[in-house]
Amino acid sequence: MRRLITAAGAAAAVAGCVAGLLHLGPETSRPPSTAAPAGAFSEGVGSADTARRRTETYPDDPAAWADLAHAEIERARTAFDAGPLDTADQALRRSLALDGTDNYRAVTGRGLLANARHDFAEGRVHGLSATRMAPDRPDGYAVLADAEIQLGNYPQARHAVQRMLDIAPAAAAYSRAAYDLETRGRPEDAAIALQRAVDSAVTQDERAFAEARLGDLAWSQGEADRAEGHYRRALSAVPDHPYGQAGIARVAAARGHRGRALELYTRLVERVPLPQFLLESLDLRRASGDSHRGSERAVLSAQVRLARADGGPVDPHLILYAADHGDPKVAVELARREWQHARSVIVADALAWALHRAGRDTEALVHARRAAATDWKNALFRYHRGVIEQSLALPEGSRHLSEAHALNPHLSLYRPDADG
Numbered sequence: 001m002r003r004l005i006t007a008a009g010a011a012a013a014v015a016g017c018v019a020g021l022l023h024l025g026p027e028t029s030r031p032p033s034t035a036a037p038a039g040a041f042s043e044g045v046g047s048a049d050t051a052r053r054r055t056e057t058y059p060d061d062p063a064a065w066a067d068l069a070h071a072e073i074e075r076a077r078t079a080f081d082a083g084p085l086d087t088a089d090q091a092l093r094r095s096l097a098l099d100g101t102d103n104y105r106a107v108t109g110r111g112l113l114a115n116a117r118h119d120f121a122e123g124r125v126h127g128l129s130a131t132r133m134a135p136d137r138p139d140g141y142a143v144l145a146d147a148e149i150q151l152g153n154y155p156q157a158r159h160a161v162q163r164m165l166d167i168a169p170a171a172a173a174y175s176r177a178a179y180d181l182e183t184r185g186r187p188e189d190a191a192i193a194l195q196r197a198v199d200s201a202v203t204q205d206e207r208a209f210a211e212a213r214l215g216d217l218a219w220s221q222g223e224a225d226r227a228e229g230h231y232r233r234a235l236s237a238v239p240d241h242p243y244g245q246a247g248i249a250r251v252a253a254a255r256g257h258r259g260r261a262l263e264l265y266t267r268l269v270e271r272v273p274l275p276q277f278l279l280e281s282l283d284l285r286r287a288s289g290d291s292h293r294g295s296e297r298a299v300l301s302a303q304v305r306l307a308r309a310d311g312g313p314v315d316p317h318l319i320l321y322a323a324d325h326g327d328p329k330v331a332v333e334l335a336r337r338e339w340q341h342a343r344s345v346i347v348a349d350a351l352a353w354a355l356h357r358a359g360r361d362t363e364a365l366v367h368a369r370r371a372a373a374t375d376w377k378n379a380l381f382r383y384h385r386g387v388i389e390q391s392l393a394l395p396e397g398s399r400h401l402s403e404a405h406a407l408n409p410h411l412s413l414y415r416p417d418a419d420g
Contacts, residue, residue: 027116048075048084055091056311065095066105067213073112078205080242081273104134111143115150118313118341123147127160138168145176152343154180154374171197175213182217183345185375191217208234212243219247222408224254224275233253242272246280254410258288266294273299275317281323283414309335315336316350328357345371345381353384361391379408383415 053069058064072088075317092113095106109230111126124147130140141160148157158180162172178193194217197210204228215230245268253261265281282296300321307314312333322331331354339351349371355364368385382404389397404411 024026027251034070048072048273055145060098062095062099062103063105065098066093066103066109068114069095069109070105073109073116074209076116082116085113085116102133104130104140106134108139111140111147115143115146116187118150118338120147120150120342120361124192131160131163136167138164138173141167142176144173149176149179149338150342150344152345152348154183169200171201171210175210176202178213178217183374183376185377186378187217187221204237208238208241208244209400211237212241212247215244215247219250219410220377221407222410224251224410227251240271242268242274243276246277250280250410250413253284253413258284262294266370269296269299273303275300275303275321277316278303279317280414282321287413287415301326304330304334313341316346319350319354323357328354329361345376348373349378349381352388356384356388356391361388362389365392365394377407379404379411380415382407383411394420 024186031129038166048068050072051064051071054064055068069088072084073089076084076088088109092109094104095109096103099106105128107130111123112121114120114126123143127140127142127144127147130137131144134140141163145157145164148160148266149153157176159174161173165177174197178190178197181187181190181193193215194210194214196328198214200206201207201210204219211230211234215227218224218227218230222359227247228251231244231251234241234244234246246263249261249268251262252258252264259283262281265277265284265316269277269281278296280302281294282300285294285296288405300318303318304322307318308330314337316335316338319331319335319338322334332351335347335351335354338347348367349383351363352371354366355361355367365385365388368381368388371381372385382400384403385404386397386400391397
């Protein structure tokens with residue numbers, strides 16, 4: 001089975017983190033004409049084939065090899081396939097061998113690669129190196145922000161994003177700013193930042209990404225109609241955009257069309273078998289009373305075995321699957337391993353739930369509270385915390401369960417025991 005790049009790795013390769021004192025800049029529909037083009041990174045990423053031909057024509061050009069690495073990392077992100085990362089690694093080694101002293105593009109490439117592989121501590125090192133090398137260029141701050149987010153260093157991530165916004169107020173910066181706003185409990189401001197990401201998008205992929213994120217934001221607030229509009233705009237930009245397709249499946253389920261939703265999920269996971277989509281489909285089947293149909297369980301179980309065997313990154317959704325549908329002890333094992341590399345609130349929540357399912361509620365509560373530290377209005381986080389607190393006979397458990405249902409009434413579609 002070929003290793004898929006995890007959702008966190010894909011996000012760390014392109015977008016991730018306006019909260020506190022972040023300043024979004026002037027309210028213009030597009031970035032100033034002097035700003036670098038919007039994109040995953042401001043210098044742009046060409047196709048891998050074009051970059052490869054350039055290395056064949058100019059084999060001693062370090063920039064050509066660095067560009068190939070960036071293109072391969074972008075290919076890994078969009079295809080959710082970790083295979084191109086090895087090619088990127090080789091290209092970066094070649095680039096640095098040709099120029100190891102003043103090679104900004106290769107340094108940012110090393111940071112991108114490290115983040116995509118969940119080595120966020122190394123990604124942070126390269127991000128800091130790049131920002132010292134060129135403090136007036138945004139790419140290094142993007143690498144740094146993504147690493148700091150995954151390490152749980154949210155104030156440092158916010159500072160890096162602010163520098164991006166100051167230097168190049170474009171889609172890459174606005175998408176990261178939106179994530180930080182959402183995690184800090186400011187969904188309305190996050191939506192403003194994401195709309196600016198849409199308005200400043202240069203490529204259709206950028207536009208689809210931001211629209212799908214707007215859809216997820218609306219969905220997280222229980223607004224299925226508004227979410228659908230954003231998901232459909234994402235699919236108009238990129239017809240097979242996986243997050244847009246998953247969103248449409250969620251909306252169909254919310255409207256009572258569970259059979260249609262499962263059909264959509266089935267087609268999606270055949271093409272993009274990410275743990276998130278597989279788990280959503282499996283949980284919807286369970287809530288509909290047909291959890292023994294479909295192949296989601298077999299695929300997820302195989303992914304758990306692969307994760308245990310290769311020691312690589314662990315998608316938090318895979319941890320939740322193991323906790324709810326497999327062996328909770330395995331879920332704890334995987335969650336602890338991921339916690340060594342990534343200390344985001346998402347990983348904290350997954351570890352908390354795994355510990356709860358393994359019967360270790362006192363320790364679980366520590367991590368559930370860590371997951372709540374940024375005040376993210378996340379219904380699933382509140383649900384997990386409430387269940388853990390009730391297991392410990394704590395009075396606040398009922399309040400957090402009620403808050404989870406109020407935040408997103410559609411949570412019960414995937415968690416039939418969460419219907420307030």
